[in-house]
Amino acid sequence: MKLAVIGCGYVGLVSGSCLAEAGHDVVATDNDASRIAALQAGKIPIYEPNLDKVLDTVVREGRLRFTSDCAQAVRGADVVFICVGTPPSETGEADLSAIDNVARLIAKESRSPKLIIEKSTVPAQTGEQLKRALHVYANNAGASFRVASNPEFLREGTAVEDFFHPDRIVIGVEDKETEQQLRELYRPILEGHFRCPVHQPNCPPAATPDFVVTTIASAELIKHASNSFLGLKISYANVLADLCERLGGNVDEVTRAVGLDPRIGGQFLKAGLGFGGFCLPKDIQAFIKLADRAGVDFGLLKETERVNKQRVDQLLEKVKKALWVMKNKQIGVLGIAFKPNTDDIRLAPAIEVIRRLLAEGAVVRATDPEAMERARAVFPGLCYSADPYEVARGADALLLLTEWEQFRRLDWKRIRSEMARALIIDARNMLRPAEMKALGFEYLSFGRPDPAGAAASNTSN
Numbered sequence: 001m002k003l004a005v006i007g008c009g010y011v012g013l014v015s016g017s018c019l020a021e022a023g024h025d026v027v028a029t030d031n032d033a034s035r036i037a038a039l040q041a042g043k044i045p046i047y048e049p050n051l052d053k054v055l056d057t058v059v060r061e062g063r064l065r066f067t068s069d070c071a072q073a074v075r076g077a078d079v080v081f082i083c084v085g086t087p088p089s090e091t092g093e094a095d096l097s098a099i100d101n102v103a104r105l106i107a108k109e110s111r112s113p114k115l116i117i118e119k120s121t122v123p124a125q126t127g128e129q130l131k132r133a134l135h136v137y138a139n140n141a142g143a144s145f146r147v148a149s150n151p152e153f154l155r156e157g158t159a160v161e162d163f164f165h166p167d168r169i170v171i172g173v174e175d176k177e178t179e180q181q182l183r184e185l186y187r188p189i190l191e192g193h194f195r196c197p198v199h200q201p202n203c204p205p206a207a208t209p210d211f212v213v214t215t216i217a218s219a220e221l222i223k224h225a226s227n228s229f230l231g232l233k234i235s236y237a238n239v240l241a242d243l244c245e246r247l248g249g250n251v252d253e254v255t256r257a258v259g260l261d262p263r264i265g266g267q268f269l270k271a272g273l274g275f276g277g278f279c280l281p282k283d284i285q286a287f288i289k290l291a292d293r294a295g296v297d298f299g300l301l302k303e304t305e306r307v308n309k310q311r312v313d314q315l316l317e318k319v320k321k322a323l324w325v326m327k328n329k330q331i332g333v334l335g336i337a338f339k340p341n342t343d344d345i346r347l348a349p350a351i352e353v354i355r356r357l358l359a360e361g362a363v364v365r366a367t368d369p370e371a372m373e374r375a376r377a378v379f380p381g382l383c384y385s386a387d388p389y390e391v392a393r394g395a396d397a398l399l400l401l402t403e404w405e406q407f408r409r410l411d412w413k414r415i416r417s418e419m420a421r422a423l424i425i426d427a428r429n430m431l432r433p434a435e436m437k438a439l440g441f442e443y444l445s446f447g448r449p450d451p452a453g454a455a456a457s458n459t460s461n
């Protein structure tokens with residue numbers, strides 16, 4: 001099929017490349033001309049594991065092309081994917097102006113029937129508005145539009161695998177023809193005999209994903225409902241961690257056993273610094289606003305958000321309690337990205353932590369395997385090092401804020417010998433308390449008892 005992908009951010013780049021890999025003819029476009037120029041020159045503007053491999057192949061074989069001429073991309077396509085940003089507006093609602101602009105452009109430039117697919121995360125009823133806008137602005141004979149919603153469930157860091165091995169493909173449609181067209185589009189993935197380019201010899205065979213056909217409004221709701229539920233689970237685990245600290249339990253033990261119930265499931269119950277990134281926090285906020293506007297008080301999600309925002313406070317309380325005066329204390333930060341395997345720092349809890357440490361007068365030195373360049377744009381004056389041992393050198397405390405696998409494998413004995421005070425505050429519950437204690441660290445984390453067993457609260461020193 002001939003596809004146009006409008007918007008070359010995370011969603012557009014991954015979807016466009018993977019759809020090309022699945023055999024379609026894709027033209028990707030973006031209104032940021034410098035981004036397109038970089039992509040044409042073979043530079044990928046984001047860090048996403050395996051994306052380079054896929055892009056390399058599909059660009060070389062001519063199945064994916066980049067153009068800054070959005071009109072041309074639209075005119076040549078049968079199916080247009082809208083993958084533009086829907087950032088939060090000042091009120092917390094999704095700002096849909098980019099979708100509106102794209103709708104007008106598609107309407108104006110189209111000269112033949114097209115299927116327009118919303119892939120950006122949008123509030124329910126955007127499909128209706130999109131249909132209306134396409135109809136109102138259409139000005140060429142021969143142009144007609146069908147609209148569908150096809151939300152993505154890609155996680156940053158594993159987006160390529162997620163695309164080829166989804167657990168479900170959700171499409172919101174209004175007619176059988178659109179359903180058939182989308183079934184055909186995803187056939188290589190649905191039939192499961194497609195060989196994913198990131199496939200390892202020891203990968204288990206991919207399960208056939210569910211193909212879920214719904215109304216457009218349901219598909220839009222499914223996306224917000226999924227991300228919000230994930231956030232809800234994380235906040236639940238974080239409150240459990242607080243409770244464990246007060247009552248002497250171990251949140252790892254509690255969430256593990258709770259998650260063994262298949263009705264609950266063990267994923268997204270990891271307690272720590274809370275959720276960040278540009279999806280969960282903004283989608284929850286937008287869902288709350290959407291519900292409010294519809295006259296439904298989604299108090300459950302308001303509480304999820306409140307608990308999440310408090311995680312940074314909780315961490316700073318631990319730091320302050322341990323260090324007493326923050327001014328001029330040297331603090332090493334391990335991890336800036338909102339989660340491992342990405343360079344994304346948008347709404348990353350670590351950014352807020354660093355901001356607050358600096359405001360208290362602490363001297364911060366930070367490292368991250370991928371996110372330092374982006375962090376430099378936020379904190380240009382901060383001291384960065386690619387070497388975690390250098391970050392530890394002379395530090396009064398080391399904060400582990402993103403659970404990169406590299407950090408687990410550090411020579412912690414050496415880290416201890418570099419530090420002025422051997423204090424680790426592990427905000428992601430990544431390391432083992434007993435091991436760290438045995439190495440001679442004062443070790444604090446969330447909701448896990450002091451390995452000495454002397455105190456119920458692991459915040460005590």
Ligand code: UGA
Binds near residue numbers: 121155270272338339
């Ligand atoms: C999320 C969803 O997981 C994807 O399904 C969805 O497609 C995507 O948003 C989107 O809307 O585009 P992502 O933002 O990449 O994906 O990040 P997640 O893997 O969901 O992690 C979000 C945050 O939760 C991270 O800060 C992570 O550290 C935190 N987290 C995750 C926890 O604190 N505890 C956990 O147990 C799991």
